[in-house]
Amino acid sequence: MKVIVQKFGGTSVATSQMRERVLYHIQTALSEDYQVVVVVSAMGRRGEPYATDTLLELTRGEQLENLSSREQDLLLSCGEIISASVLSSLLTHHGIENCVLTGGQAGIITNNQYNNAQIVSLNPKRLQDELNNGKVAIVAGFQGQTADGEITTLGRGGSDTTATALGVALQAEYVDIFTDVDGVLTADPRIVEEAASLEMVTYTEMCNLAFQGAKVVHPRAVEIAMQTNVPIRVRSTLSDGIGTLVVSRPERLGLAEISDRLITGITQMPNVTQIRIPTNSDHLDLHLDVFRKMASQGISVDFISVTPSSIAYTVSDPLGDLAKSLLVEMGLEPELYPGCAKVSVVGAGIAGVPGVMAKILEALTEEDVKVLQSADSHTTIWVLVSGENMVKAVRALHRKFELHKY
Helix, strand or coil: CCEEEEEECHHHHCCHHHHHHHHHHHHHHHHCCCEEEEEECCCCCCCCCCCHHHHHHHCCCCCCCCCCHHHHHHHHHHHHHHHHHHHHHHHHHCCCCEEEECCCCCCEEECCCCCCCCEEEECCHHHHHHHHCCCEEEEECCEEECCCCCEEECCCCHHHHHHHHHHHHCCCCEEEEEECCCCCECCCCCCCCCCCECCEECHHHHHHHHHCCCCCCCHHHHHHHHHHCCCEEEEECCCCCCCEEECCCHHHHCCCCCCCCCCCEEEEEEEEEEEEEECCCCCCCHHHHHHHHHHHCCCCCEEEEEECCEEEEEEEHHHHHHHHHHHHHCCCCCEEEEEEEEEEEECCCCCCCCCHHHHHHHHHHHCCCCCCEEEECCCEEEEEEEHHHHHHHHHHHHHHCCHHHC
């Protein structure tokens, strides 16, 4: 039988009303003759009792402040197990046979990098046996285990990663990522009211949108699905629609090619600090020394621009002061500009097309938005603006490229 993997996020399993919608989607898949694997996140969001962030807050209390990474993973893995067990009770009440599996029981083997483990192998035999016995398999997302049985968690977006990894291992027909939005949109609807739903995007576009701030699917999950072209559908738990299809080869599904659009979407990433360092062109190793120093302190850098006379890059706002102190220790005089925002224009059609940057600058100039820095790749153009201009910039670019018409 054909397999479908359905992943439900924290808001989808947080209340009895939302779990009824989860039940509906499971029943629908069963009626379409799918073997169903359900991957669940922990219930709710920060502040709600079983949410991952709430559990994590416990480790910062007086009694648990010295909890090791290994023990943190034991604690954090409980949220998804609670979700899976509660959903199991609902399915059983409605006469649906099911089996709850932890990530390790589902065959997910990871390295021992606690709190952010990587999947090293996946043996779905136990999972497939449960499906062949006519059961819905409910898998606790966000977790796995090491080869010697230690429980690990997969880091942010880990339940998405669980779902696509299982989809690849089981050669699923689809991996459905159910969220609280109706698919992938051309912009954040909280910023752009007329943001349009996209029927289809490529894996590459989805990865870029996710890396640059769109949070509907974790980019690591998309990269896993891309390895064997397992289609992802980003859907709303509250809707019957099929949402946005993420795929590289539409013809495999009997669909037409993805239209040759120029721009797919606009994303934003606030709260970044730009660092500028004037350099002496005679000191050729200085650039290397700067980035080695950042790496040695675990500071992730982005938006890098290196010339013989200067270095410019960004860090997250909370790391700005630390980065400055390290640079001053090196005898440098960095200039910091906190509270900036990175706005990204993403589209597979950008590569080789003249005039895209001119159009971006035209849109921003018309709104008096100053560009502090820019960069580009084959599928993305980034601009750095002040934080106070972020919303204005996103709206201007969305309007200029007429993305509402999608």
